[in-house]
Amino acid sequence: MKETLFEIGEKLLSRSYQNNIDQAEIYLESVERKNLRVVNGSVGTAKQIVNQGVGIRTAIKKQLGFSYATTLSLEDCIDILEKSATLARVSDETPTFVEFPGKSSSYPHVSGLYDRAIAELTSEELSELLYRAIEENQSCFANQETIIYGSLETATKTIAILNTNGILAHNETTRIMLSIDSTLRKFGEQLDSSETQYGTRLTDIDPEWIGRKAAENTFRMAGPKPVENKQMPIILSPLTLRSVFRDGLTPAINAENYAVGQSYLNGLLGSQIASEQLVIVDDGTLEGGYNSSPFDGEGTPSRRTEVLTGGVLKNLLHSSYTASASDSTSTGNAVRESYSTPPAVGCTNLRVQPRRGTLDDLFSEIDEGIYCHFALDYPDQLTGDISALILEGFLVIDGEIQHPLKNTFFVVNMCDLLKRVVSIGNDTRMLEGIVSPSILIDSVDIVSE
Amino acid sequence: MLEAGNLAVESARDIGASFADCRVEQTQVFQIEIVDGVPKNCQIAKIKGAGIRALIDGSWGFCPTSDLNPDSIRNVAESAVDLAISNKDRVSDIFDVEVGSWKDSAKTVTKIPLQSVSIEEKMSLLKELDKEAHSFDSRISSSKIRYEEAITELHIVNSLGTDIHLELSIPWLVVILTACDASSSQRGVARLGGSGGFEQIDYESARVTLNESATLALDKLDSISPKGGTYDIITDPDLTGVLAHEAFGHACEADNWVSDVTIFRGNLGKKLGSEVININDDPTIPGLRGSFDYDWEGTKTRPRELIKEGVLNELLHTLETSSRMNLECTGAARCQSFMFEPIPRMGNTFFKPGDWDFEELVEDTRSGMILCGIGGGYTMSSKGVYAFMSTHGYLIEDGERGHMLRGTTISGEHLTTLSKIDALCDDFRMNSGTCGKGEQHVPDMSGGPHMRICKMVVGGN
Structure with missing residues (x-):
C-alpha cells in the first residue's frame, strides 16, 4: 500500500508543478476497519470497511485551498487537485501563512504503533475476542435479567504525506477498541454501566477484565x-x-x-x-x-x-x-x-x-x-x-x-x-x-x- | 449509478443473501469559512461510492466501496455476504425483511440551484457579512462565518424491488461572533438553512442571522452566572427543540427498542404526560433541513407522531426494526454517507404549540428561569437520563423577566419529564442543526413553542 500511495502522491505533485501551483501537500490514506457489535448474545451488523481517500492542500502565493475525495483513483485525485487550486485562486490571502513544512532531517522512531496480530485478525477471531468479554460479563450476573452490549473495532491505517517542499513521509498503525455495556434490571431499577479499553497492540486488550469491570461498574449503580x-x-x-x-x-x-x-x-x-x-x-x-x-x-x-x-x-x-x-x-x-x-x-x-x-x-x-x-x-x-x-x-x-x-x-x-x-x-x-x-x-x- | 446498485444487489442475492440493498452516492461538498476577514477552511469534496448490505437469517454484513467498477462491486457484495454468513450462527432473533417496495425519483425543490451560484459570489456574501459583523459594535472582537452546502445524488435499490433516485440540496450558514469587554468574553451563535437552493441563504435572511448572533454575544456581556438548583423553567423554542430531540426523539429511535435497552420499554401506547403534549418528527415538511421524501433504505417517509396527546404513540423505524417489532416502517433510516449503514434517525422534531401566551406564562411562573438557545446535549437511553445545554437565559422574579443569565446544563430523566411539562405557548420556531449518533452526523431541525417544565435540575455556573 505504501508504494501505491507514494506513486499517486508523486504523480499529483508533478501535476501541481505543471499547473503552476506554488505549493501542494498531498495526504493519502487507506484504512481497513472491522467492526462487530453484539447485543444480548446476538450479533448485530458486522462491518468491514475499506476507506481510502486523498486530501490536498494547495497554496497560490498566500491563498489557500483544500479539497478531498473518497477515492484513490488517479482521475479523481487529479480532479481534486485542480479543485483545491481553483479554491486557492479565488480565495483571499491568509496574511500569516508562510509555507507548508519543509523536509525534516529525520523522524523519531516510535515503537508499538503497528501490530500484525491486529491487522490479520479474521472475523471469526474478532468474534471470539468479543465473546470472551461478553461471557465473562454474563458470568458475573448469573441468571439476573441483563442486556449486554459488546462492541469490538480494529483499524489498520496506512498514510503517506508528500509536499512540494520535500516532505515524504509514510506510516502504518493499528488500533483496537473493545467495549462492554451491561444493563441490569433489578428491583424495578435499570442499572447501567460499561468498560472500554483502547490500544495499538492486541495485548493492550484484556477481554475478561473488560467484561468483569463492566459488571462491577453496573452492580454498584443500585x-x-x-x-x-x-x-x-x-x-x-x-x-x-x-x-x-x-x-x-x-x-x-x-x-x-x-x-x-x-x-x-x-x-x-x-x-x-x-x-x-x-x-x-x-x-x-x-x-x-x-x-x-x-x-x-x-x-x-x-x-x-x-x-x-x-x-x-x-x-x-x-x-x-x-x-x-x-x-x-x-x-x-x-x-x-x-x-x-x-x-x-x-x-x-x-x-x-x-x-x-x-x-x-x-x-x-x-x-x-x-x-x-x-x-x-x-x-x-x-x-x-x-x-x-x-x-x-x-x-x-x-x-x-x-x-x-x-x-x-x-x-x-x-x-x-x-x-x-x-x-x-x-x-x-x-x-x-x-x-x-x-x-x-x-x-x-x-x-x- | 443504477448499474452499480443493481449489480450489488443481484450479486449478494446470487450467493445467498435473503435480502440485500445498496446505496450508490455521489455528493459534492463545498465549504467556506471567513475568520476575522480571512478565508479559512475553504473546501471542495467529492464523496463517491456504494454501501452494500446483505442479510442472512437475521445476520447483517455491511461493506462500502469507493470503486464502482463491476468487479469491485461483485467482490464487495461477496464480502458483505461472507460477513453475514460468518456470524449467522450467533444471531438469536432470526428475521427477514418483508415490506413493500417503492420506485420513484424525488428532487429537492430549488429556486436558485446551488451550482448556479459561483464560488466568488458565495465568498462575497460571507465577506460582506464579516464586514457588517465588525462594524456592528466595537465590542465584537472576533467573527467566524461559515457557509457549507452538500449536493447529493443517491440511488437506493434493494432485493424487494425498491428503486429510488434522490437529489438532495442542503445549504447552511452559521455565524459565530465573540463580544469582549473589560470583564468578559461571550459568544453568540446563529444558524440559517434548510433544504433547497441558494434562496435559503438570501442576503436579508443572512443579515437577520448575523444580527441575532451579534445581539446575543453583546447582551451576554452583562449576563450573570445562574445558580444551580431545582427550578421551574421556561424553555425558549430553540431549547424546546433540543429537549424534543434529546429527551424523546433519540429514545424513540427503534434500534434501542430491538436491543431492549430503552428505559421506555413497555411504555409504547401508554400515557406519560398531559394530553396537551404532542411531539412530532416530520421529514415531509418542504424546505426544512431534515426533510426528505424517501429515507436511505428507499422507504417512503411520513410524519411520525411520537407523543400524541401525552401518549407514547410510535417510533422511528428502519426496515430491520419494523420487521423485528412487527410494526409499520416509518421511513426513518438515514446514513451520513455510503460509508455507513442506515440507522433510525430523526428529521425535523418538534413539540406542537399549545395555547398559552408567553407573557402570561412568565407571570404565572412567578419564580424560576427562562432558558434559551441551542448549546448542545446528549442522551443515555440505557441510563434513562439526558442533559441539554442552554446558551443563555433570564431569571424570572415576581412573575417578570429579570437579569440575563449565561448558559448552563439542565438534566432530566426520560420517564418523568413529560409529567413535568404543564404549559405550551402559542408561538413556534424551528432551528437548524446537525445530529451526531455513534459516528454518523446528519442534518436536522428541531423546535417548538416556549414551554414550562416544573422542577428541573439546573447545573448552574
Whole structure:
C-alpha cells in the first residue's frame, strides 16, 4: 500500500508543478476497519470497511485551498487537485501563512504503533475476542435479567504525506477498541454501566477484565440518591478526565484559539495556572500511544511538549501555520482526523504525570466528598465554565462509598479546577488520546435535585 | 449509478443473501469559512461510492466501496455476504425483511440551484457579512462565518424491488461572533438553512442571522452566572427543540427498542404526560433541513407522531426494526454517507404549540428561569437520563423577566419529564442543526413553542 500511495502522491505533485501551483501537500490514506457489535448474545451488523481517500492542500502565493475525495483513483485525485487550486485562486490571502513544512532531517522512531496480530485478525477471531468479554460479563450476573452490549473495532491505517517542499513521509498503525455495556434490571431499577479499553497492540486488550469491570461498574449503580447542594472535594476518574481535558483543556492550549482570544487561558502563557503537582505533557512519541506517530498531519516530526510543569503553563500546541504566525516552532500538533479534514491544532497524547497513591489512597483523603467515575460536559471554551451531569458518581464519607448519585452535577471553572488539584493517583489509563490517573480536586460545587 | 446498485444487489442475492440493498452516492461538498476577514477552511469534496448490505437469517454484513467498477462491486457484495454468513450462527432473533417496495425519483425543490451560484459570489456574501459583523459594535472582537452546502445524488435499490433516485440540496450558514469587554468574553451563535437552493441563504435572511448572533454575544456581556438548583423553567423554542430531540426523539429511535435497552420499554401506547403534549418528527415538511421524501433504505417517509396527546404513540423505524417489532416502517433510516449503514434517525422534531401566551406564562411562573438557545446535549437511553445545554437565559422574579443569565446544563430523566411539562405557548420556531449518533452526523431541525417544565435540575455556573 505504501508504494501505491507514494506513486499517486508523486504523480499529483508533478501535476501541481505543471499547473503552476506554488505549493501542494498531498495526504493519502487507506484504512481497513472491522467492526462487530453484539447485543444480548446476538450479533448485530458486522462491518468491514475499506476507506481510502486523498486530501490536498494547495497554496497560490498566500491563498489557500483544500479539497478531498473518497477515492484513490488517479482521475479523481487529479480532479481534486485542480479543485483545491481553483479554491486557492479565488480565495483571499491568509496574511500569516508562510509555507507548508519543509523536509525534516529525520523522524523519531516510535515503537508499538503497528501490530500484525491486529491487522490479520479474521472475523471469526474478532468474534471470539468479543465473546470472551461478553461471557465473562454474563458470568458475573448469573441468571439476573441483563442486556449486554459488546462492541469490538480494529483499524489498520496506512498514510503517506508528500509536499512540494520535500516532505515524504509514510506510516502504518493499528488500533483496537473493545467495549462492554451491561444493563441490569433489578428491583424495578435499570442499572447501567460499561468498560472500554483502547490500544495499538492486541495485548493492550484484556477481554475478561473488560467484561468483569463492566459488571462491577453496573452492580454498584443500585439505589441512587440525590445529595445536599454544597461545596465538596471530588475525585475525577481517568474516564471523567478524558472529557474534562479533551474538551476543556485542549482547546484552551491550542495556539490558534489562544492567539485570537478564544481561550480562557488568554495571556497566561508562562504563568502559574495550576497546582504545582500538575505536570502535563503532549507526547506524540509515546510508545504504543493511541495518537502517536513519527510525524503529525502535515509531516512535522512528532515530539514531547511540556504543557504544564509545576503548574506553570509552559507551551501552547502549534501547527506549522500557528507557529509561523506567532514566530515560534511547530510542536508537531497539526492533527488530522482523516483525509477529509485539513490539519488543525489538537493534542496527540495528553499525559498527566502520575504520583504516588492508589485510588483507595485518594478515597482515604476524603471525609465527605464525591467520586465521579463518569461525567460528560462541553466546557465553555471562552469562560472555562464546567456544568457537568455526573452520569456515574458516588457519595464518599470517611473514605467509603455510600451510594450512587441521582441527577447531580459538579460545577466548577476550569481555572479553579486546575488550581485546586490536591492529589494525583497512579491508576493511569490510556483512554484514546488522554493518558491520566485519577485526580482529587479539593472543592467544587455539587448541585443535586 | 443504477448499474452499480443493481449489480450489488443481484450479486449478494446470487450467493445467498435473503435480502440485500445498496446505496450508490455521489455528493459534492463545498465549504467556506471567513475568520476575522480571512478565508479559512475553504473546501471542495467529492464523496463517491456504494454501501452494500446483505442479510442472512437475521445476520447483517455491511461493506462500502469507493470503486464502482463491476468487479469491485461483485467482490464487495461477496464480502458483505461472507460477513453475514460468518456470524449467522450467533444471531438469536432470526428475521427477514418483508415490506413493500417503492420506485420513484424525488428532487429537492430549488429556486436558485446551488451550482448556479459561483464560488466568488458565495465568498462575497460571507465577506460582506464579516464586514457588517465588525462594524456592528466595537465590542465584537472576533467573527467566524461559515457557509457549507452538500449536493447529493443517491440511488437506493434493494432485493424487494425498491428503486429510488434522490437529489438532495442542503445549504447552511452559521455565524459565530465573540463580544469582549473589560470583564468578559461571550459568544453568540446563529444558524440559517434548510433544504433547497441558494434562496435559503438570501442576503436579508443572512443579515437577520448575523444580527441575532451579534445581539446575543453583546447582551451576554452583562449576563450573570445562574445558580444551580431545582427550578421551574421556561424553555425558549430553540431549547424546546433540543429537549424534543434529546429527551424523546433519540429514545424513540427503534434500534434501542430491538436491543431492549430503552428505559421506555413497555411504555409504547401508554400515557406519560398531559394530553396537551404532542411531539412530532416530520421529514415531509418542504424546505426544512431534515426533510426528505424517501429515507436511505428507499422507504417512503411520513410524519411520525411520537407523543400524541401525552401518549407514547410510535417510533422511528428502519426496515430491520419494523420487521423485528412487527410494526409499520416509518421511513426513518438515514446514513451520513455510503460509508455507513442506515440507522433510525430523526428529521425535523418538534413539540406542537399549545395555547398559552408567553407573557402570561412568565407571570404565572412567578419564580424560576427562562432558558434559551441551542448549546448542545446528549442522551443515555440505557441510563434513562439526558442533559441539554442552554446558551443563555433570564431569571424570572415576581412573575417578570429579570437579569440575563449565561448558559448552563439542565438534566432530566426520560420517564418523568413529560409529567413535568404543564404549559405550551402559542408561538413556534424551528432551528437548524446537525445530529451526531455513534459516528454518523446528519442534518436536522428541531423546535417548538416556549414551554414550562416544573422542577428541573439546573447545573448552574
